[in-house]
Amino acid sequence: MRLNPDLIRDILFAVEEKSSPNKIVDSNYIYKKTNQYDTDAVFYHVKQAELSGMFTEVVYYYSSDEEQPFSIMDLSPDGHKFVNEVRNDTSWAKTKDIAASIGNFSFDALKSIASSVGSDFLARQLGLK
Secondary structure (H helix, E strand, C coil): CCCCHHHHHHHHHHHHHHCECCECEEHHHHHHHCCCCCHHHHHHHHHHHHHCCCECCEEECCCCCCCCCEEECCECHHHHHHHHHHCCHHHHHHHHHHHHHHCCCCHHHHHHHHHHHHHHHHHHHCCCC
16 A cells, blocks of 8 residues: 555544543544545555654554554654654645655655754745845
């Protein structure tokens, strides 16, 4: 399955919105917030985000249901950093355009590009470019 950068962003935003020190984010919430996507794709992207260090912890539960249940504890520091770098729609569009131009939508590429786009924007705002 190919990574969908918009689905990645949507999942991370949903976790950021719902998580708190005393509250986990369950799969029902994620599936509801990403209902325009197939549940298998959502589950796959959660796994990939976990493997890429975007979450502090994910717990998976055995189920015979079609929608695989899981709980996400919170975004990791890297997850928070990435969310903040792609929060602005203009920065996100530029990040995706650059990723498309080089043909690389991996988490590492998206994180690196988003960071560069943010740094470039900041430098322009400070009159350094």
